[in-house]
Amino acid sequence: xxxVIQSPRHEVxxxxxxxxxxxxxxxxxxxxxxxxxxxxxxxELLIYFNNNVPIDDSGMPEDRFSAKMPNASFxxxxxxxxxxxxxxxxxxxxxxxxxxxxxxxxxxxSVL
Amino acid sequence: GENVEQHPSTLSVQEGDSAVIKCTYxxxxxxxxxxxxxxxxxxxxxxxxxxxxxxEKKDQRIAVTLNKTAKHFSLHIxxxxxxxxxxxxxxxxxxxxxxSFGAGTTVTVRA
Numbered sequence: 244x245x246x247v248i249q250s251p252r253h254e255v256x257x258x259x260x261x262x263x264x265x266x267x268x269x270x271x272x273x274x275x276x277x278x279x280x281x282x283x284x285x286x287e288l289l290i291y292f293n294n295n296v297p298i299d300d301s302g303m304p305e306d307r308f309s310a311k312m313p314n315a316s317f318x319x320x321x322x323x324x325x326x327x328x329x330x331x332x333x334x335x336x337x338x339x340x341x342x343x344x345x346x347x348x349x350x351x352x353s354v355l
Numbered sequence: 356g357e358n359v360e361q362h363p364s365t366l367s368v369q370e371g372d373s374a375v376i377k378c379t380y381x382x383x384x385x386x387x388x389x390x391x392x393x394x395x396x397x398x399x400x401x402x403x404x405x406x407x408x409x410x411e412k413k414d415q416r417i418a419v420t421l422n423k424t425a426k427h428f429s430l431h432i433x434x435x436x437x438x439x440x441x442x443x444x445x446x447x448x449x450x451x452x453x454x455s456f457g458a459g460t461t462v463t464v465r466a
Contacts, residue, residue: 274452286399286444286456299453334398342387344454346398 247347249335255353261323264350266335267316276344277310277320278334286334292318325354357382357449361457369465374432376460378445381426387448388421388428393459394441402443403430435464 248267256262268275276291290300295312303310307326312318322329330353338344358381368374380388389404405412405419405428412419416435421428432439445457 276454285458288453288455291453293452299451342389342448343401343404344389345401348398 247335247337247345249333249347249350251350252348253351253353255355256325257355258326259324260354261321262325262329262352262354264320264333264335264352266318266320266347268318268335268337269339269345270316272337272339272345273315274338275312275318276336276338277318278336278346280332280334280349289320322352325352327354330354356451357385357447357453357455359445359447359455359457361445361460363460364458365461365463367463367465368435370435370437372435374430374435374439374462374464376430376443376445376462377427378429378447378457379425379427380447380455382447382449383423383426384450385447386450388419389446389448389454390417390419390430391444391446391456392441393444399444432462435462437464437466440464 250265273294277289279287289302290310292312310320332349332351334349335347336344361378386407391399392402393399403414403419405421416433418431440463442459442461444459446454448454
């Protein structure tokens with residue numbers, strides 16, 4: 244298995260633009276998590292899904308952020324409109340019943 | 356929700372010495388405690404984990420201990436090597452399936 248796959252690896256955009264981050268979890272994993280990592284706030288959980296259903300989105304900072312999981316092998320995190328303070332590394336991670344969480348390579352987002 | 360505190364925030368050790376990182380958690384229902392290593396520009400990678408029914412676990416040069424009563428757990432790295440230099444995160448899984456992370460410890464191994 245190739246592990247959790249995220250795209251793009253790097254995204255540079257201008258304030259006000261829409262940003263879409265993509266994730267393919269490990270096959271067979273039924274939990275998918277989106278994290279944001281910054282120096283100031285560390286690793287923050289934004290939202291997680293179980294069997295494609297959003298379970299807890301209490302970490303989503305604002306209505307500008309939305310996430311979907313249309314099927315078991317794909318999820319997106321969208322920011323519209325983006326702001327400079329959204330600049331961070333966004334990680335997707337997945338796990339199955341045995342609780343071991345595996346991270347993707349992350350998307351480095353820079354909003355100018 | 357769960358709150359995980361991690362100390363120290365930075366740790367510098369001489370190659371060959373031991374490194375210890377300590378974490379405390381707040382939710383007594385938490386039952387799974389993984390440790391992640393993150394090298395610069397890379398993803399966090401699971402290096403060892405422990406469940407609440409176990410007090411200690413060892414894997415080569417790394418070991419983790421858990422004290423459920425005191426709600427704290429620790430990572431021990433023995434015979435440190437330059438490749439151990441990284442940021443280490445502890446985490447705790449509460450019964451809402453959310454993994455809460457500590458703030459991280461930057462470990463530097465001096466040659």
